[in-house]
Amino acid sequence: MAMIRCSHGHFYDAAKHTSCPYCGVGADAVEGKTRRVPDHAGAGAPAPAVAAPSAVAAAPADPGVTRAVFRDASSATSPVVGWLVCVGGPDKGRDFRIHGEKNFIGRSPAMDIALTGDDSVSRDKHASVAYDPRQRAFWLLPGEASGLVYLNEQLVNTPTKLTSRDIVEVGKSKLMFWPFCDDKFHWE
Amino acid sequence: MTTNFIGSDGFVYAPGNAQDVGKREDQQDSFGFSDPRDTTFMTHGGMLALVADGMGGMAHGGEASRLAVRAFLRQYASKQLGESIPQALGRAVEAADRSVVEFAESVGLARDVGSTLVAAAFTPSGLYWMSVGDSALYLCRDGSLTQLNHPHTLSARLAELVKRGDMSPEDAAIDPDRDALTSYVGAGPIAEIDSPGEGFVLKAGDTVILCSDGLYRALSHEEILRIAIGAADPQEAADALVASTLARELPHQDNVTVLCIRVTEKETK
Numbered sequence: 407m408a409m410i411r412c413s414h415g416h417f418y419d420a421a422k423h424t425s426c427p428y429c430g431v432g433a434d435a436v437e438g439k440t441r442r443v444p445d446h447a448g449a450g451a452p453a454p455a456v457a458a459p460s461a462v463a464a465a466p467a468d469p470g471v472t473r474a475v476f477r478d479a480s481s482a483t484s485p486v487v488g489w490l491v492c493v494g495g496p497d498k499g500r501d502f503r504i505h506g507e508k509n510f511i512g513r514s515p516a517m518d519i520a521l522t523g524d525d526s527v528s529r530d531k532h533a534s535v536a537y538d539p540r541q542r543a544f545w546l547l548p549g550e551a552s553g554l555v556y557l558n559e560q561l562v563n564t565p566t567k568l569t570s571r572d573i574v575e576v577g578k579s580k581l582m583f584w585p586f587c588d589d590k591f592h593w594e
Numbered sequence: 595m596t597t598n599f600i601g602s603d604g605f606v607y608a609p610g611n612a613q614d615v616g617k618r619e620d621q622q623d624s625f626g627f628s629d630p631r632d633t634t635f636m637t638h639g640g641m642l643a644l645v646a647d648g649m650g651g652m653a654h655g656g657e658a659s660r661l662a663v664r665a666f667l668r669q670y671a672s673k674q675l676g677e678s679i680p681q682a683l684g685r686a687v688e689a690a691d692r693s694v695v696e697f698a699e700s701v702g703l704a705r706d707v708g709s710t711l712v713a714a715a716f717t718p719s720g721l722y723w724m725s726v727g728d729s730a731l732y733l734c735r736d737g738s739l740t741q742l743n744h745p746h747t748l749s750a751r752l753a754e755l756v757k758r759g760d761m762s763p764e765d766a767a768i769d770p771d772r773d774a775l776t777s778y779v780g781a782g783p784i785a786e787i788d789s790p791g792e793g794f795v796l797k798a799g800d801t802v803i804l805c806s807d808g809l810y811r812a813l814s815h816e817e818i819l820r821i822a823i824g825a826a827d828p829q830e831a832a833d834a835l836v837a838s839t840l841a842r843e844l845p846h847q848d849n850v851t852v853l854c855i856r857v858t859e860k861e862t863k
Contacts, residue, residue, distance in 0.1 A: 409597040409829065410597065411597060411627065411629065411630065414626055414663075414664070415625070415626025415627045415628065415629075415663070415667055416611060416625065416626065416627070417597055417609055417610070417611050417627065417829070419829075428611075428613055428625075499674065500672050500674070501672075502672075514692075514693065514696060520665075520668060520669075520689075522669070522689055522692070529696065
């Protein structure tokens with residue numbers, strides 16, 4: 407059995423499936439993100455018989471569930487193409503892997519490069535680092551959040567090419583860029 | 595391609611995983627393994643396996659458990675050489691909690707969306723775990739099945755009341771909320787965490803199972819044990835456990851997720 411691991415940490419038989427069967431149902435609930443569930447706010451779980459302040463009832467099956475837009479979660483294994491190493495700020499000493507395409511930087515743990523210890527970094531998409539496999543080039547892009555991003559102390563307003571040992575600055579964090587893929591090596 | 599995790603402790607950890615939606619509309623369970631190719635990380639962080647069982651309406655429960663697994667894996671992967679396993683697991687569960695809280699707030703459902711989480715780290719200093727909620731961690735050893743983690747359900751508290759003589763066993767057994775969770779990720783500060791300070795020593799031949807409640811509400815411990823040790827490899831064990839669960843044809847079969855890890859000696863030449 408040729409078991410392989412997808413980028414989300416699931417094992418599957420590559421001989422049976424062309425992509426990870428456990429990622430295929432990744433619902434992103436695009437519409438649901440901005441709406442409350444009808445009748446949910448006032449309903450509440452029934453109070454337990456014994457005082458248990460944090461007790462909640464396990465979610466019951468909801469046959470009237472609103473179907474959301476489904477996203478085809480990327481299931482391909484994405485090899486490392488470079489690193490950002492935190493050389494200043496609350497996460498100093500930690501390294502972050504850069505994978506192919508866009509890597510979002512933010513404070514949220516859901517970000518690709520999650521600076522969870524730096525409160526001055528925007529939660530989502532403070533900035534991003536993109537790897538272009540065709541040109542074998544790395545780019546720093548400003549994010550959608552209000553926070554600013556600096557490259558070697560210069561404000562980044564447009565996609566800017568990264569070179570080895572560049573310093574990316576977001577919030578109080580300084581990240582040194584270190585490429586793995588370059589003109590000498592790249593993933594086939 | 596090999597998918598075994600080669601430990602620096604003389605063990606090989608062979609993983610298997612299986613999942614089914616059961617009779618539910620959507621899959622609210624999530625799971626994940628760390629990357630076996632990172633052999634440097636294996637020398638101090640070991641192999642991580644985790645299961646999360648989300649709760650919440652629409653697709654929110656599924657998204658909550660997915661975010662929890664992703665945040666936990668990511669945070670644990672940033673463990674540095676000098677950081678202890680319990681510290682790294684603690685940091686990871688806090689990140690999972692924050693991730694679900696932020697998601698819940700973003701959909702206007704603070705405290706109504708959450709997830710259980712059971713994570714097991716197979717490290718050179720033994721097996722560590724981090725458990726919140728009622729997902730289970732079992733050890734199959736020498737023909738018996740032992741639950742290693744402590745479930746956070748009201749039934750555990752009711753059992754204490756029975757022990758103290760403050761409640762009759764009959765009343766505890768019929769309490770309608772006995773399966774309600776007393777701790778979960780996504781509620782802000784986590785009410786209860788089960789995580790040992792020291793590693794549990796594994797031995798060759800052990801099989802470790804992580805699962806959501808969809809498994810143990812359908813199959814008895816005896817059945818889980820028989821199926822797990824009867825399988826040729828951990829993937830077959832996980833597949834067989836899910837297949838046996840579905841074969842019960844329970845009318846309200848919950849999502850079921852099973853991870854099996856079989857421990858063997860590393861072959862020496």
